Amino acid sequence: MGYDYALVHLTYTIPPAVLLSLIYWPLSTRLDVYRILFLITIAVVSTIPWDSYLIRHNIWSYPEDVVIGWTLFRIPLEEVFFFVIQTYNAGLLYLLLNKPVLGSVHLVREKPGRSKWKYVKLSGSIALALAIKKGIEFVRQGKERTYLGLILIWALPFLFLLWNLAYQFLVNLPFTSTLVPIALPTAYLWLVDTWALQRGTWVISSGTKTGLHLWPGSLEVEEALFFSLTNCLIVFGLVAFDNAIAVLHTFPAHFPRVPELPSPMLLVKALLLPAAAYNDDRILGLQRCVARLRAKSRSFYLASSAFQGRLRIDLIILYSFCRVADDLIDNAESTAEAKEWVGKLKQYLDYCYGGAVKTKDGREISPRDPNQGVVTQWVMSQFLEDARHTLFMLPTERLGKEPLYELLRGFEMDLEFTGSGEGRGGMVGGPIKTEQDLDVYGARVAGTVALLCIQLVLYHYPEGMKEEKAKRLMKAGHDMGIALQYTNIARDLEVDARNKRVYVPPGWLKKEKLTPESFVSGVLKQGGAKDQDEFFMKKVNTIRGRLLDRAFEFYHRSRSAIEELPPEASGAMRVAVESYMQIGRELRRPGWKSKGGRATVPVGTRLWVGWRALLGPR
Numbered sequence: 001m002g003y004d005y006a007l008v009h010l011t012y013t014i015p016p017a018v019l020l021s022l023i024y025w026p027l028s029t030r031l032d033v034y035r036i037l038f039l040i041t042i043a044v045v046s047t048i049p050w051d052s053y054l055i056r057h058n059i060w061s062y063p064e065d066v067v068i069g070w071t072l073f074r075i076p077l078e079e080v081f082f083f084v085i086q087t088y089n090a091g092l093l094y095l096l097l098n099k100p101v102l103g104s105v106h107l108v109r110e111k112p113g114r115s116k117w118k119y120v121k122l123s124g125s126i127a128l129a130l131a132i133k134k135g136i137e138f139v140r141q142g143k144e145r146t147y148l149g150l151i152l153i154w155a156l157p158f159l160f161l162l163w164n165l166a167y168q169f170l171v172n173l174p175f176t177s178t179l180v181p182i183a184l185p186t187a188y189l190w191l192v193d194t195w196a197l198q199r200g201t202w203v204i205s206s207g208t209k210t211g212l213h214l215w216p217g218s219l220e221v222e223e224a225l226f227f228s229l230t231n232c233l234i235v236f237g238l239v240a241f242d243n244a245i246a247v248l249h250t251f252p253a254h255f256p257r258v259p260e261l262p263s264p265m266l267l268v269k270a271l272l273l274p275a276a277a278y279n280d281d282r283i284l285g286l287q288r289c290v291a292r293l294r295a296k297s298r299s300f301y302l303a304s305s306a307f308q309g310r311l312r313i314d315l316i317i318l319y320s321f322c323r324v325a326d327d328l329i330d331n332a333e334s335t336a337e338a339k340e341w342v343g344k345l346k347q348y349l350d351y352c353y354g355g356a357v358k359t360k361d362g363r364e365i366s367p368r369d370p371n372q373g374v375v376t377q378w379v380m381s382q383f384l385e386d387a388r389h390t391l392f393m394l395p396t397e398r399l400g401k402e403p404l405y406e407l408l409r410g411f412e413m414d415l416e417f418t419g420s421g422e423g424r425g426g427m428v429g430g431p432i433k434t435e436q437d438l439d440v441y442g443a444r445v446a447g448t449v450a451l452l453c454i455q456l457v458l459y460h461y462p463e464g465m466k467e468e469k470a471k472r473l474m475k476a477g478h479d480m481g482i483a484l485q486y487t488n489i490a491r492d493l494e495v496d497a498r499n500k501r502v503y504v505p506p507g508w509l510k511k512e513k514l515t516p517e518s519f520v521s522g523v524l525k526q527g528g529a530k531d532q533d534e535f536f537m538k539k540v541n542t543i544r545g546r547l548l549d550r551a552f553e554f555y556h557r558s559r560s561a562i563e564e565l566p567p568e569a570s571g572a573m574r575v576a577v578e579s580y581m582q583i584g585r586e587l588r589r590p591g592w593k594s595k596g597g598r599a600t601v602p603v604g605t606r607l608w609v610g611w612r613a614l615l616g617p618r
């Protein structure tokens with residue numbers, strides 16, 4: 001009896017497990033626990049018969065004085081624990097690296113007939129089948145390649161199966177999601193083996209090993225291969241699991257209801273759904289939405305990783321809709337063109353929420369069901385390709401119409417700025433006359449967005465939600481939206497002024513002895529100037545401070561309501577809110593960093609704020 005093998009765990013495998021658990025714990029979901037338990041069960045069950053065979057046939061052995069002595073089917077318990085902890089460590093690393101990845105965008109619809117994917121699948125399968133054949137030959141020869149052969153014929157059939165189930169997903173996922181979680185634990189175990197196990201904690205019989213070493217005097221090639229293939233098995237297993245989850249969440253037409261923890265049968269059913277049956281438009285649409293979110297908002301992109309399943313998908317589409325609409329209006333070349341876009345967006349909502357639609361030949365049909373082709377054609381003819389996918393996917397059946405129309409009213413307020421002199425308040429005054437006007441503007445462009453987000457949350461997690469509580473949540477969410485909008489205005493003060501938009505109420509400007517016009521010209525003068533007018537910048541900072549005070553007033557008033565949201569969404573909502581409000585906190589720091597004239601939150605701070613937000617309220 002001895003403790004050497006146990007000490008290897010205490011020194012090398014348990015510490016990374018503790019570290020990874022601490023990092024991942026706030027990000028973990030019930031589905032993650034299910035994933036890991038599922039995989040550990042398969043790993044242990046599939047390895048025990050093989051390992052027990054190796055020990056019973058003396059292919060490897062454990063000196064009595066290095067193990068405690070308790071065994072399972074002749075396998076020392078330390079070894080059984082190794083299967084568990086290796087799967088846990090590599091699995092957790094995979095989950096951590098895959099948190100930002102939305103599986104749906106890595107699915108591919110295979111067109112019937114010849115496609116490159118058929119060849120990809122075939123090449124992988126042939127390579128694996130040839131390697132299995134080699135393994136069988138090695139074992140048959142019964143000489144020094146026996147152990148090598150036994151590793152191959154044990155691990156590769158599983159890899160063959162997983163490859164055939166999830167080859168597209170495996171190839172399409174970024175390297176950081178597949179190669180890194182294989183390579184890092186493998187390299188680590190190679191080093192551990194080299195450092196710690198040379199003392200003979202386990203021994204491969206000399207007649208059944210090649211005697212080759214990975215590098216001189218150290219790791220035997222069989223060990224190196226064993227570690228790399230087991231890590232491949234863990235990652236391939238998780239990729240196949242996530243492939244099934246992505247199919248379940250992406251295609252409601254095939255899987256209308258998906259339980260939070262899908263049964264193994266349902267997972268297999270999803271994996272076996274032919275790729276030719278995937279909805280190409282939905283995959284492409286989601287790819288565009290994710291790309292838009294990633295390019296346009298770091299805060300919401302980070303926060304989207306913390307949401308799960310179909311709620312995450314719906315929020316990403318909602319973001320895309322808000323962004324597309326805002327950009328269409330903001331980037332229009334004239335007020336007239338912007339108004340036209342507002343009109344078209346309203347008409348789109350009329351179609352989605354209205355009763356009947358008139359066709360060209362005067363017939364009245366419902367836009368919602370069978371004949372919605374009319375709406376599709378209308379969207380196709382009125383909007384550019386980039387916007388169409390989002391409009392087709394917006395889940396209007398889960399969103400109330402009022403906040404969407406109100407959002408458009410908010411965008412219309414912006415139009416009152418454009419075209420000097422057209423605004424109510426003179427040259428650049430625009431629609432904001434008082435603090436109340438600014439609250440109304442914030443409510444329209446951001447309070448509405450919050451209402452839409454909460455509607456989606458309550459749709460996906462309706463359990464135990466009473467009407468009164470829902471109303472309270474809506475009110476608080478609406479206020480939180482306004483808080484974010486005040487932060488947004490404080491961040492973009494200079495950028496907006498350069499576009500002749502001043503959202504600051506004239507009363508606030510007057511206090512600093514400024515008018516909208518003098519504010520704009522002051523900002524324009526500072527633009528390229530090396531020596532900034534300190535006096536003017538002080539005034540700008542006072543105004544910014546006032547906007548931030550108001551932002552945090554709304555924030556403090558409403559943030560406790562986040563805890564009343566369903567637990568599946570409250571942590572992620574906290575991430576969304578906190579990572580945006582962090583912009584406000586940065587702006588309060590002297591010498592804040594900016595990019596393109598806008599304050600930015602350094603990546604490290606952003607990640608820390610997001611992680612911290614998942615732990616609980618500040």
Ligand SMILES: CC(C)=CCC/C(C)=C/CC/C(C)=C/CC/C(C)=C/[C@@H]1[C@@H](COP(=O)(O)OP(=O)(O)O)[C@]1(C)CC/C=C(\C)CC/C=C(\C)CCC=C(C)C
Pocket residue numbers: 293296297300301303304307315316318319320322323326445446447449450453454473474476477478480481484485488492558559561562565573576577
């Ligand atoms: C995680 C995830 C994908 C969330 C999606 C959130 C979402 C749908 C955001 C839409 C953003 C958007 C483009 C809206 C158009 C109008 C607009 C510009 C509003 C301003 C957003 C700023 O975005 P950004 O900085 O990228 O914009 P510009 O570059 O300046 O153009 C806003 C500041 C509003 C955003 C408001 C919210 C997301 C609502 C926040 C409140 C909640 C989530 C509710 C919290 C719940 C309780 C109970 C308190």
